[in-house]
Amino acid sequence: MNEPKRYLVTSALPYANGPLHIGHLAGAYLSADIFVRYLRLMGKDVVYIGGSDEHGAAITIRAKKEGTTPRAIIDKYHELFEDTFQKIGISFDKYHRTSEQIHHETSQDFFRALHKKGEFVEQTTEQYYDEDSKQFLADRYIIGTCPKCNHTEAYGDQCENCGSTLSPTDLIEPRSTLSGNKPVLKTTTHWYLPLDKYEAWLREWVETGLVDSEKTHDPKAWKNHVLGQCKSWLDGGLQPRSMTRDLDWGVDVPQEIEGAEGKKLYVWMDAPIGYISATKQWALDNDKDWKPYWQDKDTALIHFIGKDNIVFHCLIFPAILKAEGNYILPVNVPANQFMNLEGRKISTSKNWAVWVHEYVQEFEGREDELRYNMIRNMPEQRDSEFTWKGFQDTNNNELVNNIANFINRVVVLTNKYYEGSVPEIDQRHLVNSSVAQGESASYKEELRILFDGLRNVGANIKKYEFRAALTALMEISSKGNQLLQFNEPWKKQKTEPEDVKVVMNLGIQIVAALSVACRPFLPFTSDNLRGILNLPAIEEKGEWQAMLDTLEKEEAIIPAGHQINKPSHLFTKISDEVIAAQIAKLEATEAANKGVEYEAVKDTIQFDDFSKLDLRTGKITAAEKMKKAKKLLKLTVDLGFEERTVVSGIAEFFKPEDVIGQEIVLVANLAPRKLRGVESQGMILMSENEKGELGFVSPPKDWITGFTVR
């Protein structure tokens, strides 16, 4: 494949429902930011797109819960996202939002196009409709009595009391959460994308890179886990997926289409199109044409995402793009895995996270320090881990001791020996090689080493191997330290000043190269370093390429005679106290999470209701693991007067051999139900603690089985 003419790079749209944490950064934003900054530095035509994902039922439900409007919620998070990204240096060309008019129009146009081409399959089903509110009710907007446990507040998709997965029509006495009225069943039509029909070409595209016999990407360049995940879905057989929902918050299905009233686009149809509408807005703002970026075969489209989004970006969105017909498909989807925090999964709901907006506030001016650690531990091939101790170590050992110290040494010596003026050199004077101790090297040979080092950084970035690229960057700095160490200018200055000039000139060239090469990773440091060197700020317009061109000719990047500024420290150490405070913050979270939360007592029932239950003491006499089920055990329960077979979801906590002989309480008159092909005749009472662990509710030891409990 040829070098693309232009690049369109996207980062996953964060959902406007909670703040950004370090996992987001490490997953989809830093990698993309490094990539696009590098491309810009190489003089490439690149547009980097992001935006807030502001639709979907979760936002409406949250608004309802907090007594506010969806609009207020999305505004709050959109502002927070924009501010946070800007402060941590994610260099979007356009950070947009899906609530904008242009986005609604763009996604509706997409829908129209697919509808017109007959790509959709229409399917009509019966769903609940609220006649007062005049709208169909999403599963979560219907509550009623659970058919399984008789809980009166079960949702249409799930009963939170017994955990059953439900469908709204399962509910007894359903009522609308909007009006409280009884909803009526009404037919509704939805538009399905027949993914099953696209399966063949999707498979060929993913596995070989061929679309309509044209090579569009190299599958070997895709990550293993991305290919594996795609193949897993393809092998499982793709199902038609509804592209519309009966909701009141989202993009309207184009109203001229029959039956569109009250219908919204499915968020996973609407959100990725957000990349396109944001590109349109960028083009309007900058007087450009958006179309080549999405429709020209010479454009490389790259989606940076976390592993949870693989199926949408590698199968569903490409299917939508191809069905429309005018669009290119992504050349790569370099999904990252997840980043854990101090040994545990990051959890927004448990507040187990390092929030980026808090970091930029508490560590103002230390944005690059977090970026550095995130990149160094980026979960490129497998899950990785952030620890505050590790953060301190990488800062103190690598940023301070290696790179900042090297730069400081060069700047201090240049000021001391030459009053800050880059020394004129005589190239006949050789230096001790920075890479082979004891051997000598010419000025030009050392420039070549620097050139190779820079190329190595760039090559790794283009391969999406950002950790390796960062290591390559640090190697340049390490070689700088070696150059000084092997040549000892502080000793030779008195005896061989001409040799020292060559060494120090090289030192300055390396520092100047670092000011460009660190840019994708550490943009703020790049600015600071340019200031120390008294060089113009980087605009990310081909500077890296220009530098390579110069070095390839074995010429200096900074000419002799250039005046640099006084030294100042680029990075400073982070103390144990600062780290301890952050760890204490996490420990406080942990302590707060440990506090026992009691569930609210349910609605009062009458004695009659209770007496409907027939509870009996029993004893487990046999137990075996159910095949093809992780959580299920098949138990035989002795009730004295009869034996029952009960299937129970306790396999994660109890081994079959451990529960034999266990005395239990059984709901003996629960309607039987088939589970994995086995009829379960009753339900064993279990108590669940705050960790979700289960324990038996038992009668006294050696109690007689079959007795009633009341």
Next chain:
RNA sequence: GGCGCGGUAGCUCAGGUGGUUAGAGCGCAGGAUUCAUAAUCCUGAGGUCGGGGGUUCGGGUCCCCCCCACGCUACCA
């Protein structure tokens, strides 16, 4: 249960198509050095490459089985 990515030095991780004594950074030990934010440089110790079989002259690398962690999915009466 099915499918998928992983399991390599104390820690974090590299190791296309099988080939001599398995690598890096941090940490640790010893030495050199003082221009620099006690920073830097050199040397060294440390691994039965998750476990067990197999193919091969030769396996971290290929095949089979098992174990562990994570993700997707089914499943908690």
